[in-house]
Amino acid sequence: MSMAAVETKKITLRTADNHEFEVEEAIAMEFSTIKTFFDENPDASEDTIPLPNVTSKCLSAIIEYCKSHLAFRARETSSSIDEQVRTYDEEFVKARDNESLKELILAANYLNIKALLDMLNQAVADRIKNKSVEYVRRFFGLENDYTPEEEAAIRAENEWAFEGVDPDDD
Amino acid sequence: MWSTLPFDVLAKIFSFLSPDSLACARSACRQWHTCARTYPSTLPQHHQAWFLALPTRNRGQCCYVHNPVVDKWHMLSLDFLPDPIRPVASIGTLILVRPTNCTILQLALCNPFTRQFKYLPMLNITRTNPAVGVVILEPGQPGPNPDFRVYVAGGMSEAPRGGATYEATLEMYDSVDDAWHIMGFMPVEFAVRLTVWTPNESVYSDGVLYWMTSARAYSVMGFHLGSHTWRELSVPMADRLEFAALLWRNGRLTLVGGTCGEDACIWELTEGDGWGLIEKVPIELGIKFLGGKRSWGSTKCVGSEGAICLYREFGSGMVVWREIEEKVRWEWFWVEGCHFIRDKQVQNLQIKGSGNSIVS
Numbered sequence: 001m002s003m004a005a006v007e008t009k010k011i012t013l014r015t016a017d018n019h020e021f022e023v024e025e026a027i028a029m030e031f032s033t034i035k036t037f038f039d040e041n042p043d044a045s046e047d048t049i050p051l052p053n054v055t056s057k058c059l060s061a062i063i064e065y066c067k068s069h070l071a072f073r074a075r076e077t078s079s080s081i082d083e084q085v086r087t088y089d090e091e092f093v094k095a096r097d098n099e100s101l102k103e104l105i106l107a108a109n110y111l112n113i114k115a116l117l118d119m120l121n122q123a124v125a126d127r128i129k130n131k132s133v134e135y136v137r138r139f140f141g142l143e144n145d146y147t148p149e150e151e152a153a154i155r156a157e158n159e160w161a162f163e164g165v166d167p168d169d170d
Numbered sequence: 171m172w173s174t175l176p177f178d179v180l181a182k183i184f185s186f187l188s189p190d191s192l193a194c195a196r197s198a199c200r201q202w203h204t205c206a207r208t209y210p211s212t213l214p215q216h217h218q219a220w221f222l223a224l225p226t227r228n229r230g231q232c233c234y235v236h237n238p239v240v241d242k243w244h245m246l247s248l249d250f251l252p253d254p255i256r257p258v259a260s261i262g263t264l265i266l267v268r269p270t271n272c273t274i275l276q277l278a279l280c281n282p283f284t285r286q287f288k289y290l291p292m293l294n295i296t297r298t299n300p301a302v303g304v305v306i307l308e309p310g311q312p313g314p315n316p317d318f319r320v321y322v323a324g325g326m327s328e329a330p331r332g333g334a335t336y337e338a339t340l341e342m343y344d345s346v347d348d349a350w351h352i353m354g355f356m357p358v359e360f361a362v363r364l365t366v367w368t369p370n371e372s373v374y375s376d377g378v379l380y381w382m383t384s385a386r387a388y389s390v391m392g393f394h395l396g397s398h399t400w401r402e403l404s405v406p407m408a409d410r411l412e413f414a415a416l417l418w419r420n421g422r423l424t425l426v427g428g429t430c431g432e433d434a435c436i437w438e439l440t441e442g443d444g445w446g447l448i449e450k451v452p453i454e455l456g457i458k459f460l461g462g463k464r465s466w467g468s469t470k471c472v473g474s475e476g477a478i479c480l481y482r483e484f485g486s487g488m489v490v491w492r493e494i495e496e497k498v499r500w501e502w503f504w505v506e507g508c509h510f511i512r513d514k515q516v517q518n519l520q521i522k523g524s525g526n527s528i529v530s
Binding site for chain 2 (some may be wrong): 098102105106109117118121122124125128129130131132133136137140141142143144145146154155157158160161162
């Protein structure tokens with residue numbers, strides 16, 4: 001006797017580097033940008049959605065994230081599930097360098113995935129919390145484009161915040 | 171390149187930084203500095219709120235802020251202000267203030283961390299001592315700054331034939347068009363109550379803007395924004411409370427108050443406009459806070475998302491009830507009063523406090 005196969009609806013997404021991804025509808029609906037698009041164009045669900053601002057590397061990571069979080073949400077809430085979600089999120093960001101974090105933030109912002117974006121923003125904030133200005137510059141590859149006078153003025157204004165930062169470790 | 175991140179994306183990252191980390195981020199390069207100044211944020215802040223103490227008599231032209239993470243006080247210069255100010259309400263990282271050197275109400279936005287100050291336009295009807303309330307709107311578009319509205323109700327204005335009269339109009343400032351709009355009228359007896367007896371901040375909860383009034387017995391007035399109707403709520407032990415403050419906590423209108431010789435209490439508004447007692451200030455903390463006295467008379471209270479602070483003068487300590495685990499656990503803390511900042515002695519001043527509050 002055969003099981004009635006439930007056809008899960010699939011949506012096709014095309015990334016900036018021309019890779020096509022087939023994702024389950026439930027996952028695509030986690031992307032508010034896409035959900036809004038389908039709400040407004042209900043007949044477009046067969047079409048391939050172009051994502052010119054997202055690379056395939058980013059999209060596959062984002063799909064993994066949404067899949068895992070959907071699975072977590074399907075289970076009963078408990079403190080051990082919360083712990084697992086925290087661990088998953090930590091692992092998701094831990095190994096990534098700043099460049100890939102930045103790409104993920106831009107992609108999550110473009111696709112409007114609030115939970116992922118908040119989590120990534122918090123991760124970036126945690127990396128520069130309590131660090132010196134020089135550290136922040138080095139960490140993000142920011143060039144100090146102030147004139148010496150401007151820099152002195154800004155330092156004076158923000159002097160109160162500079163005590164008690166972590167010593168820079170290289 | 172991180173230096174070319176679009177400002178709306180960067181502004182969201184900044185909303186996760188506490189004021190001291192944000193100060194370092196601002197100092198890193200021009201782009202980041204411009205972003206922090208262009209989008210002083212009305213976004214919800216994703217870090218613990220800092221208590222801001224503004225001396226009520228602004229002699230020193232400075233204010234003090236408390237970092238709850240490391241229990242440290244900082245002094246911030248306010249020399250960029252054109253006039254001395256009093257805080258009225260908080261809007262994300264901004265503070266709505268009113269200059270104290272004129273009796274008619276004028277409002278301004280201020281950020282003591284970025285040293286920014288901007289007057290709002292004058293009201294349509296000039297008045298003294300009205301009630302002021304703030305509502306931050308849900309972010310509609312994914313833009314960097316949610317819009318907000320300021321409501322002004324009551325006050326006294328010039329009567330047509332000279333003298334003063336209670337002003338029964340309600341005006342609203344909309345940040346979208348940077349202009350005041352007259353919204354309608356209120357019963358004169360409410361205008362009287364809101365004018366004379368409303369020294370404190372308003373609270374927005376569930377479509378209603380609430381104010382505490384203290385004419386002989388405390389009571390709460392609420393203005394329903396959708397229907398433009400007013401209502402009145404009674405307050406527990408209204409004629410015995412020595413101090414009472416309204417706050418927003420966990421999605422509910424919250425009341426903090428204390429009676430002579432007893433613990434200060436925290437109530438929550440329940441269905442049917444009743445109040446349920448949810449917490450009392452622990453006895454030892456209450457005794458320490460009052461310095462052995464029994465009267466709560468000079469106590470003031472401010473709240474923000476995740477913290478409620480009871481305070482008196484700057485040198486006295488504060489009692490803080492803080493959210494430890496999201497929506498699950500709150501704990502009581504003692505914050506030592508500030509006497510020294512960087513080894514320089516600080517005067518024991520009368521202060522008006524403000525927490526970074528987020529209301530939606």
